[in-house]
Amino acid sequence: MIPTILTLNAGSSSLKFRLFARDGLALLARGAVSRIGADAELKASLTGGPETREALAAGTDHAAALRALLGFVRAHDDGWRIEAVAHRIVHGGTGYDRATLITPRVIEDLTALVPLAPLHQPHNLAAIAASRGLVGEVPDVACFDTAFHAGRDPLFTHFALPKDYYDRGIRRYGFHGLSYQWLSHVLAQDRPDLHRGRVIAAHLGNGASLCAMRDGRSVDTTMGMTAVDGVPMGTRSGAVDPGAILLLKRTFGMALEEIEELIYNRAGLLGLSGRSNDVAALLADGTEASRFALDYFAMRCAQAAAALTVSLGGIDALVFTGGIGENAGPVREAIRNRLAHLGRFETLVIPANEERMMAMEAIALLRAGSPQGVPPAA
Incomplete structure (x- = not known):
């Protein structure tokens, strides 16, 4: 056997x-x-x-x-x-x-x-x-998926709310931890110099987030309490002004279930393009709406990566993984180009293997x- x-x-x-x-x-x-x-x-x-x-x-x-x-x-x-x-x-x-x-x-x-x-x-x-x-x-x-992010400094797990809400579970957890844990494992084996250094990992797929890693451990990440936070995704909105959510309910009269359906299933690349959440299809489409959706996605990912350099005090490597991160070269290039002002750092692609x-x-x-x-x- x-x-x-x-x-x-x-x-x-x-x-x-x-x-x-x-x-x-x-x-x-x-x-x-x-x-x-x-x-x-x-x-x-x-x-x-x-x-x-x-x-x-x-x-x-x-x-x-x-x-x-x-x-x-x-x-x-x-x-x-x-x-x-x-x-x-x-x-x-x-x-x-x-x-x-x-x-x-x-x-x-x-x-x-x-x-x-x-x-x-x-x-x-x-x-x-x-x-x-x-x-x-x-x-x-x-x-x-949350375990890899456990044990982070409280600076990276709190929202700016009274502490009793934090004690009741309203806090930043982080996700895609199995993917980041695999990247940490691969770097420890193949690039121990980078494993010890300041790495920003970008898990980009239909779900997307970025993670700041030092010594192979999570320091900060873009997703918060739920898997809809952070950068835009295939059909998920990413971060939205809380006031906009309140407006959708108070002024537009949307039920909570309708808002949930919107931000989880009708937003992101699909919502921005009005066409698809598939990056390959958007790249092939070439319409103004598809180009805008991809430009917006790349811009928000680059902004997130730049913010994570503050959490790390710099950057030694940017590592892409996930379906988009591994296969969409034009998207990787667009993100990398928007980070050129950060100076020299390595760019790697490591296939996901959760x-x-x-x-x-x-x-x-x-x-x-x-x-x-x-x-x-x-």
Whole structure:
């Protein structure tokens, strides 16, 4: 039997998986179910093998999506034994500053955080529930996007509000921590000089943020209490004047649910361009609205990076990652050009690998507790 780690990354309409060998972390299989709740489709492949595509039943939910993924794993089983399931959890609040084994108390705590991450947390929890019913008696491990930012100086975690609000959880948490943790790991291995230095990491994708890192640790980051703050994103607004939100309710008569829908799903690149949240499509489109959306995105990212140099006292490297950061050269160049006044610093592109980071965290917990694995379940 080959001990393996299964990683799950659940979104509102997707469920991505990776299957790693526990020893050496070789990637054995990968895939995703997209368009959950509508015309769902499974795409999966063994490493180096052809892609399997399968249309799933109408109304497929996260449990049915996981069942389809496990069906693919079972059909190609080469003596694999799942020893743990690692789940990406967007919000860990103040209680979770590292990966942890999931217990009923953990589920209760994470459910209480749903209002802080309404676009992600419910689906993360749905994947946990599905896993427990389908994979079998193996440990479920929560890997938090907020954990990397824990322990920052209070200067970077407060809003300018009375302290009792901070004590009640109204504070800056930061997100995309698994991505930044992976970048820190890669820099420690490949560029220890930069790992020790002042690095601004830009995780740019449909969700986007920047992080100031020194000695491989988070110092400051653009996202705050929720994953809608900071720079604009694919469909999320990024930072908006709080007074504008009040105006939308008081003067325009919008309900809170309508405002939430606007800033999470109809803003960002989609809202600015009026066309798409896909950067490749906007670059190809070439219309004035598409160019403006991309210029605005680059400008706001550059402004954020410049502000983070204050938190670090300078900059030694700018590291891009994520779908936009890795693949959209014109956007990287536009951001870099707007930072030319900062002088010389290195620019790197490091592919994101949050799933591998999750598997590493799960293995660390297994080594601490040595629970037994089981074969893939039906």
